[in-house]
Amino acid sequence: ELKVEQNPLFLSMQEGKNYTIYCNYSTTSDRLYWYRQDPGKSLESLFVLLSNGAVKQEGRLMASLDTKARLSTLHITAAVHDLSATYFCAVAPNTGNQFYFGTGTSLTVIP
Amino acid sequence: DAEITQSPRHKITETGRQVTLACHQTWNHNNMFWYRQDLGHGLRLIHYSYGVQDTNKGEVSDGYSVSRSNTEDLPLTLESAASSQTSVYFCASSESSFDEQYFGPGTRLTVT
Numbered sequence: 501e502l503k504v505e506q507n508p509l510f511l512s513m514q515e516g517k518n519y520t521i522y523c524n525y526s527t528t529s530d531r532l533y534w535y536r537q538d539p540g541k542s543l544e545s546l547f548v549l550l551s552n553g554a555v556k557q558e559g560r561l562m563a564s565l566d567t568k569a570r571l572s573t574l575h576i577t578a579a580v581h582d583l584s585a586t587y588f589c590a591v592a593p594n595t596g597n598q599f600y601f602g603t604g605t606s607l608t609v610i611p
Numbered sequence: 612d613a614e615i616t617q618s619p620r621h622k623i624t625e626t627g628r629q630v631t632l633a634c635h636q637t638w639n640h641n642n643m644f645w646y647r648q649d650l651g652h653g654l655r656l657i658h659y660s661y662g663v664q665d666t667n668k669g670e671v672s673d674g675y676s677v678s679r680s681n682t683e684d685l686p687l688t689l690e691s692a693a694s695s696q697t698s699v700y701f702c703a704s705s706e707s708s709f710d711e712q713y714f715g716p717g718t719r720l721t722v723t
Contacts, residue, residue, distance in 0.1 A: 531709060533711050535714075542715060542717055543701070545712075550709060588654070592708070597642065597708045598644075598659060599656070599712060603651060604653050
């Protein structure tokens with residue numbers, strides 16, 4: 501059974517602080533995706549990581565992929581309140597096109 | 612602008628009734644997916660399609676069916692709704708295997 505584990509599940513942090521969300525997965529994969537979901541809303545694509553060592557950055561968020569360790573990280577730099585949301589990672593195994601989602605990390609940034 | 616829409620946005624139905632949730636995309640994507648989202652489970656794949664007349668079961672397909680008669684639409688049918696199918700349902704599409712999936716706004720289904 502393919503597993504995608506995110507931690508932490510809940511994260512409360514102060515504005516201006518840095519933190520990292522981790523996404524571990526149990527299958528061989530070179531494709532990892534990060535999404536953001538605001539309460540009551542749909543999922544918005546943040547990053548697409550398609551190779552070992554891939555690093556993408558957008559504003560205060562940076563995502564990386566280590567396929568050998570089966571690990572992706574989403575690093576938050578100098579958090580602001582607008583980053584409060586739930587973040588999901590999704591893995592597509594090399595043997596198929598389906599996405600397998602983690603359970604999500606609920607981030608709250610406190611002013 | 613291209614988009615993906617779902618209808619209805621909210622639905623309340625009774626146990627045992629057949630329910631169909633619509634998904635329509637104007638991206639002209641071949642790949643379409645249905646997920647359900649429940650607290651503590653993230654998103655779980657119900658069914659997916661790689662093109663017209665192609666359908667495949669996902670990890671939680673029991674009690675659901677889909678059909679793909681054209682590129683734009685992938686309706687999801689609950690054959691006999693059960694309370695365990697109360698959930699938020701998302702439809703998604705993608706252009707290729709490597710692309711991100713684009714999600715619709717979701718349908719909140721309550722089975723009483």
